[in-house]
Amino acid sequence: MADLVRMAAIGKRYGGVQACHEVDFVLGAGEVHALLGENGAGKSTLMKILSGDITEYAGSIAINGTPVRFSGPTDAQAAGIAMIHQELDLVPGLSVADNIFLGRELRTTVRTVDRRRMEREARELLDRSGVGLDPRRPVGELRVGEQQLVTIAKAISLDARVLIMDEPTSALTSSEVERLFDVIRELRNSGVGIVYISHRMEEIAKVADRATVLRNGKIVTSFDPRKLSTAEVVEAMVGRPVQTMFTTPDSDTGDELLRVENLKLKARRPRPGRRDPDGISLTVRSGEIVGLAGLLGAGRTELLETLYGVAPGGIRTGRILLQGRPIRPRGPRQVLAQGIGFVPEDRRASGLVLFHSILANTVVSSLPSYGRLGVIARRMERTASVRMADRLRLKFGRLQDEVGTLSGGNQQKVVFGRMLLTEPKLLLLDEPTRGVDVGAKAEIYRLLGELAAQGLGVLLASSELPELVGVCDRVVVLRDGRDVASFSTADSGEGDLLAAAMGHGEMFDEVGGV
Amino acid sequence: MTDVQDKVVTTDKMSVAATLFRFQSVFGLIAVFVAAIIFSPRKNGAILFVSADNLANVVRAVSEIGIIAVGMTFVILIGGIDLSVGAVLGLAAVGSAVLMVENDWGFLPSVVLVLAIGLVFGALQGVATAMIGIQSFIVTLAGLQIARGLARIWSGGQGVAIAYGDGPKEAPTSFALLGERTFGGLVPIPVIIFAVVAIAAVVFLRVSAFSRHLYAVGGNEKAARLSGVPVVRVKIAVFAICGLLASLAGIVHAVQLNQGSPNDGIGYELDAIAAVVIGGTSLAGGRGSVAGTVAGALLLGVLNNILALNNIDSNIQLLIKGLVIVAAAALQRLRPTS
Ligand SMILES: Nc1ncnc2c1ncn2[C@@H]1O[C@H](COP(=O)(O)OP(=O)(O)OP(=O)(O)O)[C@@H](O)[C@H]1O
Numbered sequence: 001m002a003d004l005v006r007m008a009a010i011g012k013r014y015g016g017v018q019a020c021h022e023v024d025f026v027l028g029a030g031e032v033h034a035l036l037g038e039n040g041a042g043k044s045t046l047m048k049i050l051s052g053d054i055t056e057y058a059g060s061i062a063i064n065g066t067p068v069r070f071s072g073p074t075d076a077q078a079a080g081i082a083m084i085h086q087e088l089d090l091v092p093g094l095s096v097a098d099n100i101f102l103g104r105e106l107r108t109t110v111r112t113v114d115r116r117r118m119e120r121e122a123r124e125l126l127d128r129s130g131v132g133l134d135p136r137r138p139v140g141e142l143r144v145g146e147q148q149l150v151t152i153a154k155a156i157s158l159d160a161r162v163l164i165m166d167e168p169t170s171a172l173t174s175s176e177v178e179r180l181f182d183v184i185r186e187l188r189n190s191g192v193g194i195v196y197i198s199h200r201m202e203e204i205a206k207v208a209d210r211a212t213v214l215r216n217g218k219i220v221t222s223f224d225p226r227k228l229s230t231a232e233v234v235e236a237m238v239g240r241p242v243q244t245m246f247t248t249p250d251s252d253t254g255d256e257l258l259r260v261e262n263l264k265l266k267a268r269r270p271r272p273g274r275r276d277p278d279g280i281s282l283t284v285r286s287g288e289i290v291g292l293a294g295l296l297g298a299g300r301t302e303l304l305e306t307l308y309g310v311a312p313g314g315i316r317t318g319r320i321l322l323q324g325r326p327i328r329p330r331g332p333r334q335v336l337a338q339g340i341g342f343v344p345e346d347r348r349a350s351g352l353v354l355f356h357s358i359l360a361n362t363v364v365s366s367l368p369s370y371g372r373l374g375v376i377a378r379r380m381e382r383t384a385s386v387r388m389a390d391r392l393r394l395k396f397g398r399l400q401d402e403v404g405t406l407s408g409g410n411q412q413k414v415v416f417g418r419m420l421l422t423e424p425k426l427l428l429l430d431e432p433t434r435g436v437d438v439g440a441k442a443e444i445y446r447l448l449g450e451l452a453a454q455g456l457g458v459l460l461a462s463s464e465l466p467e468l469v470g471v472c473d474r475v476v477v478l479r480d481g482r483d484v485a486s487f488s489t490a491d492s493g494e495g496d497l498l499a500a501a502m503g504h505g506e507m508f509d510e511v512g513g514v
Numbered sequence: 515m516t517d518v519q520d521k522v523v524t525t526d527k528m529s530v531a532a533t534l535f536r537f538q539s540v541f542g543l544i545a546v547f548v549a550a551i552i553f554s555p556r557k558n559g560a561i562l563f564v565s566a567d568n569l570a571n572v573v574r575a576v577s578e579i580g581i582i583a584v585g586m587t588f589v590i591l592i593g594g595i596d597l598s599v600g601a602v603l604g605l606a607a608v609g610s611a612v613l614m615v616e617n618d619w620g621f622l623p624s625v626v627l628v629l630a631i632g633l634v635f636g637a638l639q640g641v642a643t644a645m646i647g648i649q650s651f652i653v654t655l656a657g658l659q660i661a662r663g664l665a666r667i668w669s670g671g672q673g674v675a676i677a678y679g680d681g682p683k684e685a686p687t688s689f690a691l692l693g694e695r696t697f698g699g700l701v702p703i704p705v706i707i708f709a710v711v712a713i714a715a716v717v718f719l720r721v722s723a724f725s726r727h728l729y730a731v732g733g734n735e736k737a738a739r740l741s742g743v744p745v746v747r748v749k750i751a752v753f754a755i756c757g758l759l760a761s762l763a764g765i766v767h768a769v770q771l772n773q774g775s776p777n778d779g780i781g782y783e784l785d786a787i788a789a790v791v792i793g794g795t796s797l798a799g800g801r802g803s804v805a806g807t808v809a810g811a812l813l814l815g816v817l818n819n820i821l822a823l824n825n826i827d828s829n830i831q832l833l834i835k836g837l838v839i840v841a842a843a844a845l846q847r848l849r850p851t852s
Pocket residue numbers: 014015017018019037038039040041042043044045046086405406407408409410435437852
């Protein structure tokens with residue numbers, strides 16, 4: 001039997017960067033093939049070549065033994081190849097249903113758009129991946145995780161022979177991921193070949209039949225993921241053994257930094273799907289890393305936005321105290337000035353000016369500290385930016401390069417570094433390691449540990465249970481805009497968190513750790 | 515080894531292309547300049563286009579649009595547009611004439627008041643877009659009507675001629691100086707004003723923290739806000755600067771034409787936008803430069819001049835200008851993304 005996809009000696013170069021070099025990649029029908037590698041290893045590039053997004057490359061591709069050279073994504077789609085992009089490519093102003101059927105709208109007999117049928121089919125598709133999203137909601141209002149579910153539904157609806165999933169789960173919580181895995185297994189059994197890219201190691205062993213590791217654009221190894229330990233996989237990716245993923249949380253915490261008492265936000269114009277705080281109480285001590293767990297739509301992001309003063313207008317009740325003094329968050333500028341920083345979950349839409357330089361994006365929040373009287377001392381901002389890049393081990397060419405050319409994980413580091421340059425007392429982090437590779441994750445965790453040791457308080461919302469358990473001292477579980485449980489990570493595990501998040505008592509012990 | 519060499523070559527190639535695009539309008543200007551020399555009519559063997567007198571005329575004619583276009587660049591950089599600049603120019607020209615001729619105000623108070631009117635007018639438009647959230651296109655479309663209306667009311671609907679002298683109903687002679695030439699009668703003062711404005715703007719955009727904020731707002735407003743950029747303040751300031759520069763252009767206009775008419779500056783906003791676009795500033799915001807705009811304004815000026823020197827029909831002139839704008843915009847689409 002001919003292989004479903006055979007890519008041979010693929011090469012792609014961006015300026016001075018060799019994104020792919022002599023890569024051979026084979027995908028069989030009914031196979032789930034994981035593609036692993038650090039940020040910037042060339043995973044997305046390789047797959048964009050297969051999906052027709054990149055048309056200039058070296059090497060050859062054969063589908064079912066027939067050589068092909070796609071002139072664009074539409075061409076590839078016609079050949080049965082669909083891709084879920086890492087950076088979501090939905091039209092924010094259009095509804096969920098419109099997005100799913102974009103470009104191939106369903107028609108009535110008189111050729112008008114058949115909205116009713118599109119909405120019905122969209123609902124069925126979404127149900128298949130287990131979410132009750134209203135297909136009429138505009139995509140721009142959705143959380144990143146919900147948008148991911150929409151792109152997954154869209155890709156599935158294409159009935160492709162080859163389905164490429166580039167980090168489809170980076171903002172999904174374990175219960176949504178489990179549902180997705182069910183769908184993936186179904187597709188595999190019907191003969192679809194699936195490429196699965198993820199930085200979450202625990203997912204690979206669960207879903208993949210085969211795994212291939214890329215490093216600096218070259219294939220390093222290919223193996224059966226069920227036969228290797230996570231540590232071995234990570235070593236293959238990074239090229240050296242990674243000692244420990246998580247630094248043990250030190251319980252050496254100081255005074256109370258943040259206290260939230262019965263926080264409620266009653267939005268003036270409530271938006272469907274938004275879960276504003278509805279009675280949340282929690283505390284963060286200085287030097288403490290507090291996690292926020294919860295399913296999609298539990299209100300994690302909404303809480304952070306309320307604390308940062310960027311939630312939509314409404315009546316806020318309850319109290320927020322920073323170092324014992326009540327504060328009223330009115331907007332980022334005022335909140336930042338009080339020493340609270342925020343890293344939003346969607347780095348492309350809310351974090352970066354993609355076509356501006358790495359430098360400009362790194363220093364934009366801390367400009368007043370580089371110079372006097374509104375004049376910038378270029379040397380100072382450069383130094384600060386270089387130092388931050390070093391500290392985060394940013395992988396980049398020159399500081400003048402557009403930040404949009406960095407790999408996803410490295411873009412995340414820039415947003416992160418920008419906030420650190422403001423020297424905050426408290427950091428609000430919304431999925432700070434989304435799309436960040438294991439090595440860089442370990443570095444970010446190490447950095448968080450260091451900062452916490454220096455007295456920084458951190459409130460970290462994450463959909464990754466291993467991360468919450470590994471990094472945080474304490475985890476607060478949110479459900480429907482309320483805090484429903486609080487665990488010390490010293491004496492509870494992922495199962496407890498998940499059970500509390502889902503609101504039933506039973507345990508899910510199959511959720512494995514790293 | 516080859517790897518390293520390869521790297522060097524590619525980066526060089528990249529930066530050459532990048533430089534070409536970055537200074538697209540400068541190269542365009544040079545090309546149009548050379549073409550102008552070639553196609554210039556000659557008199558006794560001398561090329562008319564490059565005569566000192568003619569060149570001075572070119573820059574003098576450009577100065578008003580140029581000053582406006584600098585302000586327009588700021589607005590477009592934050593992703594906005596200001597359609598009111600031509601009308602504000604008219605209002606300022608009328609204001610200068612009425613204050614000095616009919617109200618017998620002195621030079622300085624008149625100029626200061628007129629500039630302040632432009633500044634406040636612009637700032638109010640900024641408030642409407644930044645705080646109320648109306649799109650700047652609509653705000654300034656309304657602003658255009660309002661400024662024209664104010665100019666008509668202030669002038670009584672008529673152009674106010676400016677005569678100079680010490681008597682009543684005469685403007686101070688110091689005002690007339692603004693229209694003179696200096697440096698041995700070579701460089702018109704309006705050109706110097708334009709040059710000062712342009713240089714100040716270039717320096718300001720290079721060194722100030724404010725300019726970083728401005729580019730960030732234009733590049734991604736949401737990200738800018740979350741990063742702690744004072745988005746509202748930046749917007750108001752930018753529209754205020756644009757209004758201020760439009761009224762400065764109005765003063766220059768009044769002195770060059772020795773009158774202030776409520777119909778002055780009709781359509782100037784479009785020429786200013788054209789200069790900005792030819793200069794390579796993106797209408798989407800966040801990307802562009804004042805230097806490009808200056809080159810764009812000069813390019814349009816040279817083009818106008820050479821067409822006029824050759825007695826090209828004015829309708830054909832419009833056609834050619836239109837094509838140049840399209841060509842400039844098309845070039846931008848080719849800009850390398852990294
Ligand atoms: N459009 C581009 N212009 C210039 N360089 C690029 C571009 N796209 C990717 N690169 C570079 O190519 C390399 C490979 O990038 P790619 O996006 O394929 O990595 P990745 O393995 O998908 O990483 P991540 O896990 O962060 O998504 C990186 O060094 C990246 O900076």
